[in-house]
Amino acid sequence: MLEQxxxxxxxxxxxxxxxLASPExxxxxxxxGTFAEHRPDVIVLxxxxxxxxxxxxxxxxxxxxxxxxxxxxxxxxxxxxxSGGITLSLTRMNQILEIDAVNMTxxxxxxxxxxxxxxxxxxxxxxxxxxxxSIKQCSLGGNVACNAGGPRCLKYGVxxxxxxxxxxxxxxxxxxxxxxxxxxxxxxxxxxxxxVGSEGTLGIVAEVLVRLITKPQYVQTALxxxxxxxxxxxxxxxxxxxGVVPATLEMMDETxxxxxxxxxxxxxxxxxxxxxxxxADGNDxxxxxxxxxxxxxxxxxSGASEVKIAQDEAERADLWRARRxxxxxxxxxxPNQLLEDVTVPRSEIPEMVQRxxxxxxxxxLPVVIFGxxxxxxxxxxxxxDKRDETQWAQAQQAVGDTFAAAVELGGTLSxxxxxxxLKRDYMESALGFASLEVQRQIKQGLDPKNILNPGKIFPAxxxxxxxxxx
Amino acid sequence: MGGVAAGxxxxxxxxxxxxQESLAGIKGISEEEYLHCIRCGLCSYTCxxxxxxxxxxxSPRGRVALIRAAGQAEVDPGKNFGDKFYSCTLCxxxxxxxxxxVKVDELLLGxxxxxxxxxxxxxxxxxxxxxxxxxxxxxxxxxxxxxxxSENLEHPPIGSGRETAEVVYFVGCVGxxxxxxxxxxxxxxxxxxxxxxxxxxxxxxxxCCGYPLLVNGLPSEAEExxxxxVARVRATGASKIVFTCPSCYHIxxxxxxxxxxxxxxxxxxxxxxxxxxDLIDQGKLHLREMNQTVTYHDPCDLGRKSKVYEAPxxxxxxxxxxxxxxxxxxxxxxxxxxxxxxxxxYEAELVTALSARRLAxxxxxxxxxxxxxxxxxxxxxxxxxxQQRARLRVLDITEVVWKATEL
Numbered sequence: 001m002l003e004q005x006x007x008x009x010x011x012x013x014x015x016x017x018x019x020l021a022s023p024e025x026x027x028x029x030x031x032x033g034t035f036a037e038h039r040p041d042v043i044v045l046x047x048x049x050x051x052x053x054x055x056x057x058x059x060x061x062x063x064x065x066x067x068x069x070x071x072x073x074x075x076x077x078x079x080x081x082x083s084g085g086i087t088l089s090l091t092r093m094n095q096i097l098e099i100d101a102v103n104m105t106x107x108x109x110x111x112x113x114x115x116x117x118x119x120x121x122x123x124x125x126x127x128x129x130x131x132x133x134s135i136k137q138c139s140l141g142g143n144v145a146c147n148a149g150g151p152r153c154l155k156y157g158v159x160x161x162x163x164x165x166x167x168x169x170x171x172x173x174x175x176x177x178x179x180x181x182x183x184x185x186x187x188x189x190x191x192x193x194x195x196v197g198s199e200g201t202l203g204i205v206a207e208v209l210v211r212l213i214t215k216p217q218y219v220q221t222a223l224x225x226x227x228x229x230x231x232x233x234x235x236x237x238x239x240x241x242x243g244v245v246p247a248t249l250e251m252m253d254e255t256x257x258x259x260x261x262x263x264x265x266x267x268x269x270x271x272x273x274x275x276x277x278x279x280a281d282g283n284d285x286x287x288x289x290x291x292x293x294x295x296x297x298x299x300x301x302s303g304a305s306e307v308k309i310a311q312d313e314a315e316r317a318d319l320w321r322a323r324r325x326x327x328x329x330x331x332x333x334x335p336n337q338l339l340e341d342v343t344v345p346r347s348e349i350p351e352m353v354q355r356x357x358x359x360x361x362x363x364x365l366p367v368v369i370f371g372x373x374x375x376x377x378x379x380x381x382x383x384x385d386k387r388d389e390t391q392w393a394q395a396q397q398a399v400g401d402t403f404a405a406a407v408e409l410g411g412t413l414s415x416x417x418x419x420x421x422l423k424r425d426y427m428e429s430a431l432g433f434a435s436l437e438v439q440r441q442i443k444q445g446l447d448p449k450n451i452l453n454p455g456k457i458f459p460a461x462x463x464x465x466x467x468x469x470x
Numbered sequence: 471m472g473g474v475a476a477g478x479x480x481x482x483x484x485x486x487x488x489x490q491e492s493l494a495g496i497k498g499i500s501e502e503e504y505l506h507c508i509r510c511g512l513c514s515y516t517c518x519x520x521x522x523x524x525x526x527x528x529s530p531r532g533r534v535a536l537i538r539a540a541g542q543a544e545v546d547p548g549k550n551f552g553d554k555f556y557s558c559t560l561c562x563x564x565x566x567x568x569x570x571x572v573k574v575d576e577l578l579l580g581x582x583x584x585x586x587x588x589x590x591x592x593x594x595x596x597x598x599x600x601x602x603x604x605x606x607x608x609x610x611x612x613x614x615x616x617x618x619x620s621e622n623l624e625h626p627p628i629g630s631g632r633e634t635a636e637v638v639y640f641v642g643c644v645g646x647x648x649x650x651x652x653x654x655x656x657x658x659x660x661x662x663x664x665x666x667x668x669x670x671x672x673x674x675x676x677x678c679c680g681y682p683l684l685v686n687g688l689p690s691e692a693e694e695x696x697x698x699x700v701a702r703v704r705a706t707g708a709s710k711i712v713f714t715c716p717s718c719y720h721i722x723x724x725x726x727x728x729x730x731x732x733x734x735x736x737x738x739x740x741x742x743x744x745x746x747x748d749l750i751d752q753g754k755l756h757l758r759e760m761n762q763t764v765t766y767h768d769p770c771d772l773g774r775k776s777k778v779y780e781a782p783x784x785x786x787x788x789x790x791x792x793x794x795x796x797x798x799x800x801x802x803x804x805x806x807x808x809x810x811x812x813x814x815x816y817e818a819e820l821v822t823a824l825s826a827r828r829l830a831x832x833x834x835x836x837x838x839x840x841x842x843x844x845x846x847x848x849x850x851x852x853x854x855x856x857q858q859r860a861r862l863r864v865l866d867i868t869e870v871v872w873k874a875t876e877l
Contacts, residue, residue, distance in 0.1 A: 020527065023546070024554050027539045028532035033509055045525070072526070073511040091524035111524070113515065137511035263569055328569035331508045 002041045002085075006062060010044050010086075013054040018045040018092070029069065029087045033134070035336050035386060036077035036421065040067065040087035047092050049167050049175050049206040056204065057173035059086055065454050068200040070111060070142035073134040075339050076420025078146065078199045083454045088204060090141050096120055097207065103181050104212045105164060110141025110205050114148075117210075127215040129156035132416070133324050141205045147197035149416030151248035151323070154374035155281075156213075158416065160196045165209030168195055168202075171447040179209065194442070199418050200453040202446045216281040219247070220292035221310040221319055224276040224299035225269055229253055229369075231303030232274035233350040236373045239278070239298050240346070244291050249374030250277040250323055253353075255333075256370045260322045263329035268322065272305065276373070277319055326370060327381070333366065334383035338399055338422075344411030346376040355405040356380045362401070363394040377415035400426070419457045427459055503577060504538040506570045507531065513564035513574065518806045519557055522823040528557050530564035530574050537581055552590035555581050556816045559824070560685060561770040561806035575775075582687030594815050595686050603691065606677040609647040614674035619645065619652035620659070627659040627671060635670035637662075637745075638708040640699075640722070642715030643678050644845045650852075651845040654714050657872035658742060664875055665754040669712075675702045679718040684725060685812050692721075693729050700730040703737065714742045714868055716772035716844045717810075723776060741772055743782040743843050746871055750788050757874040759791040764870070765837035766794060767828065767851065768804035769844035782843050782867055789874045797831040805831060807842075809850035825854035832862060843867045 002021075011019045020029070020043040030037040041064075046052045059066045065085030072079050081087050093109035099121060100106070106128065108117060115136040118128050131150035132138055138148065144166065149158045165179035168191075179185060179192035195203055226232040232251055239246065252260075254273050261268045268275065276299065280291035296307040310316040330337050344352045353369060356378075360367035371378035380402055384395040403413050403426045413423045413430045428436050440458060443450075513530035514520045520529040527536075536554055539545045555578060562575040585591065591599070601610045619641075620627050629639060639662065645655045662669050677699055680692030703711055713719035719741045727734045740748075749755045766786060772778050779801045786794050799805040808814075808824025829851060832840045840855075840862060842848050852864040 020525070022527075022550055024536055024551055025527050027545060028526040028529070028535055031509055031535065033511060035509075071511055071514065072509075089526070094524060115515070134510065134512075136515040263571065325569035328508055328510045328512065331506045331570035335505045337508065 002064065006058065006064070007042060009058050010042065010055060013058070014044055014046050014051050018047075019043070020045070029089065030080070032072040032074040032077060032079045034075055034077045034080070034422065036080045038080050038082045039084070040081040041084045043087045043089055045089045045092045049169055052088065052169040052204050052206050053173045053175050055086065055088065056169055056171060059451055060172045060449060063449055063451060065451050066204070067453050068141070068145065068204050070139035071113065071134075071137045073137045074142065074146060074420065075341070075417040076146075076414070076422045078418050078420030078453070078456055079142075080421065082421065085451075090139065090206075093141075093206065094139075099124060099126070100181070101126065104214075105181055105209055106212055107207065107209045108140050109207055110139060110144075112140050114138050114140060114143055121212055122215055125215050126212040128162065128210060128212055130159045130162060133327065135324075140208045140210070144196055144205050144208055145198065145200050146418040147416065149372070149375075149377065151250050151372055153372060153416075154249055155245045155247045160193060162211045163192055163196055163208060164211050166192050166195055166205055167207035169204040169206055171203070171449065171452050175206075176203075181209065197418065199420065199456055201443055201456055202452065204452075214283070216247075217283050218285045218288040219279060219281040219316070220288050221316045222278045222292055222296055222299070223308045223310070223319060224278060224296070224304045225272050225306040225308075226274045226276065226299075226302075226304050227272050228303060229273040229353060230350050232276050233353060233373065235276065235299050235302035235304065236349065237346060238302055239295055240374065242294060242298065244280070244294050246291070246295060246374060247279040247281040248277065249372065251275070251369075251371060251373035252277075252323070252326065253369040255366060255368040256326055259329045259333060259368065260326050262332055264322060264325060266318055266322050269306075277323060330368060330381060330383060334385055336384050336386040336395075338382040338384070338395055339417075340380050340382075340399060340402055341371070341377060341415045341417045342380065342402060342406035342411055342413060343375070343377045343415035344406055344409045346374070348409040348411065349373055349376060349378070352378060352405065352409055352411070356402060359398050359401045359405070363398045365391065365394055365398055367398070372415075375415070376411065403429070421456060424457055424459050427457070501541060503572065504534050504541065506572045507534045507538075508570055509535075510569070512567055512569065516563040516567045516803070518559065518561060518563070518808065518824045518827065519820065521827065522820065523557070527554055533558070533581075534572065534574060534577060537577055547585070547588065547590075549590055552585045552588075553592065555585065556592055556595065557813065557820060558811050559770070559806045559808060559813050560811035562774050563770075563803070563806065566774055566802055579684070579687065582685070583689065584687070586687035591686060592816055595812055598812065598815050599683055599686050599688055599691065602678045602683060606695070607647060608643040608678055608682055611647050613677070616641065616646045616676055617671060617673050618647070619655050623656055623660070628663055629659060629669040629671040630673060632670040632706075634707045635668050636708055637667055637669040637710045637712055638703050638706055639669050639671055640676060640679070640703075640711055640713050640715075640718055641671065642713065642718045642845070644849075645714055646676075648845070648849070650849055654845050654848070654866045654868050657866070658714050658868040661746070661755065661868065661872050661875055665749045667749070670706050670708065672702050679721050680725070681717040681721040682812055684721060689725070692725070696726050696729045700726060700733050704733065709736060710738045710740060712740050712742055712745045714843075714845065714866070716741060716769045716776065717846070720771040720776050741776070741778055741781070741843070742868055743772070743785055744778060746867070747781040747784045750785060755871070756876040757789045757871070758876045760789050760870075760874050761791040762839055763793040763795055763837045764839040764841045765797050765832050765835045766800075767797070767807065767832070767840055767842040767847055768801055769842060769847045770804065770806050770810055772843055773804050774802050782841075785867060785871060786841060789870070795835045795837050797835055799831060807847045807850040809844075809846040814850075821850060822854070822857065825850045826858065829854040829858060829860060829862070833860060837862070839863045839865055839870075841865055841867050841870055
């Protein structure tokens with residue numbers, strides 16, 4: 001519990017209504033998109049970078065942990081406040097500050113919902129490409145903190161590729177503005193990219209300046225149905241070898257298809273091992289049509305039993321609705337999921353898929369495989385019931401084996417979800433001691449009291465949390 | 471994984487210390503129902519209340535977490551707990567969008583029932599329940615003056631005082647007693663008469679349908695009204711009941727048969743939009759040209775909760791010259807106006823904020839008129855339009871049809 005004088009000080013900064021500490025509030029701010037939970041001591045909802053700064057000054061002085069939180073749809077328990085302290089909810093900072101159509105940038109507050117930004121810029125013929133599956137329930141601040149990806153990354157890149165500037169509040173309350181509208185900028189270290197993906201451990205992202213592009217006018221979406229998953233994996237590499245870069249290249253295995261079909265009844269085939277959702281887009285209609293034809297032909301040559309091209313926007317929307325609903329629909333199969341996002345070099349996808357199947361068999365736990373096959377980012381998802389202790393133990397072992405397999409194939413632990421707590425114990429095996437040590441030193445330099453999202457990214461154990469124990 | 475396991479372990483310890491005053495075994499709520507919530511948070515995006523308050527405690531996901539915590543004895547289900555469940559319009563957008571299939575609206579009604587049973591109904595809502603029990607209407611008026619809305623019509627409605635008829639028009643409390651809404655029953659009875667429909671009004675024999683009691687978590691208190699209303703309708707020998715109020719329509723269609731059973735067998739229940747669409751199909755209404763662009767607001771109780779989407783659109787599209795444009799959120803994704811769930815009684819200021827968002831969507835369509843098919847949506851959106859000085863009229867569909875009806 002925090003002392004009443006500190007609560008009063010926080011209330012003075014953001015207003016009484018924006019400091020929450022009832023048992024009900026603490027329960028509702030104890031979780032994210034995983035099964036992990038831990039209650040904060042207090043929730044503070046600031047409105048401006050200046051208010052964040054004042055909150056940080058109090059936290060720094062007192063050594064209170066501060067965990068930034070957006071829409072809390074994260075999949076690595078990154079915003080779960082395991083050390084208690086202050087949960088800094090940025091949801092009230094939800095204004096789009098500026099859309100600069102000439103320089104093609106948008107300045108937004110951290111709590112702006114990503115889907116809302118897309119809707120607003122697209123109405124002006126502009127485009128913000130990063131599209132995490134949770135696009136409606138995540139915010140720009142969280143996207144920056146986790147360097148969110150999504151299906152469109154293959155062609156358009158990840159969040160980091162669009163962040164040009166940041167307003168960040170440091171652990172001691174100082175506010176810095178990094179980057180800006182200039183496309184070229186080598187004036188000093190690239191602090192913008194240091195904060196992207198730092199998961200709230202180096203500073204609080206308060207405002208974001210993103211790069212926009214023009215909206216592609218034409219889109220074609222195809223569904224490739226593959227009796228054998230291996231063939232689907234190989235088709236992915238064959239398509240990219242032609243020089244065609246699909247806007248997206250999503251793969252789902254048979255269990256994934258069955259889960260979606262159970263939830264949504266879209267008429268997907270239940271007797272095939274995999275489907276690919278492929279999309280071509282651009283501003284030249286003929287080129288887009290040509291690309292989708294090339295894609296469809298390669299699918300057929302690689303063993304697809306059927307290739308359907310969405311005939312209208314409604315059919316296209318159905319395909320995407322299916323993909324975006326996949327993860328939640330898995331809840332029908334088991335109460336808990338461990339959703340991983342290992343990434344391997346693209347050539348290793350078939351091998352990685354085989355290894356995951358072996359792991360599933362070894363621990364007798366269903367594993368659903370889907371993901372962004374075009375960039376080698378797979379989401380093997382282990383289904384289990386945490387109330388069953390044996391299953392819980394086996395699920396954790398299966399995760400360890402999956403990470404080991406990815407690293408062995410030249411890949412890494414996380415492509416887009418981040419490390420949070422769920423992957424921190426595997427960090428040294430993925431990065432090596434020296435690299436991890438450099439990251440620790442950066443953390444130490446920016447957050448000497450270890451109050452910013454403590455316990456995340458770095459393996460448990462020394463160095464100990466130096467903040468006041470709460 | 472150490473951190474997660476520790477977190478989980480701590481939660482288990484909490485359970486043993488928690489108060490005995492738990493909600494373990496909430497009526498009709500199984501553990502599996504809330505365990506299906508995987509906390510993806512998609513419901514928050516669609517929740518009209520969350521989007522205004524941007525606070526997890528007032529999000530569907532947060533409410534499911536609270537119900538789970540109560541079921542697992544981690545929180546005392548006292549007044550502070552209870553208060554978290556009434557800032558909600560019960561619009562059911564959360565259930566509609568939930569890919570895990572969690573029936574959030576049923577959980578929310580279930581918890582309201584549990585809270586009412588523990589005497590935790592907020593005072594304003596308890597007062598509403600008492601008024602309905604004592605006067606059989608939501609306004610606390612003398613129920614015998616239920617036809618007061620008809621007094622400034624040129625002649626008394628043909629259906630008033632009729633003992634038998636083919637159709638009963640069930641007016642509902644708001645249309646009967648709220649002067650702002652008189653225009654709806656006025657327009658509808660005149661339309662019925664123009665089309666030559668053989669109809670009756672129940673007058674003082676019509677009691678509040680019971681929907682506000684259901685929403686207050688007091689379904690058993692609605693039973694007396696249900697039996698009474700069914701008996702009075704049956705006494706007329708009518709085979710059809712028609713409603714201009716989607717909430718009356720919804721409870722009659724979904725809850726009445728559970729209570730009245732076979733008494734309901736020969737009764738067909740239709741919302742006014744369905745009834746009007748039939749009249750138009752049968753050539754009984756001749757509609758003249760209206761050169762206006764309108765947008766249609768789906769009321770939650772009629773659309774998402776009763777699946778009536780096409781009838782109102784068919785009615786509007788059969789008016790020559792009228793152009794119907796859709797808002798970005800329509801049909802099953804319709805955004806609640808803020809008028810549902812007894813929220814106006816509990817927290818009127820929040821309703822204002824909710825209706826402003828829906829009005830903004832309507833403005834984007836460029837329509838001159840918002841048409842709804844619910845007196846509560848009409849009032850709520852008209853208030854929003856007035857407060858914002860928007861040049862946008864709000865009409866009920868019965869008013870639009872009456873305006874277009876050629877005499």
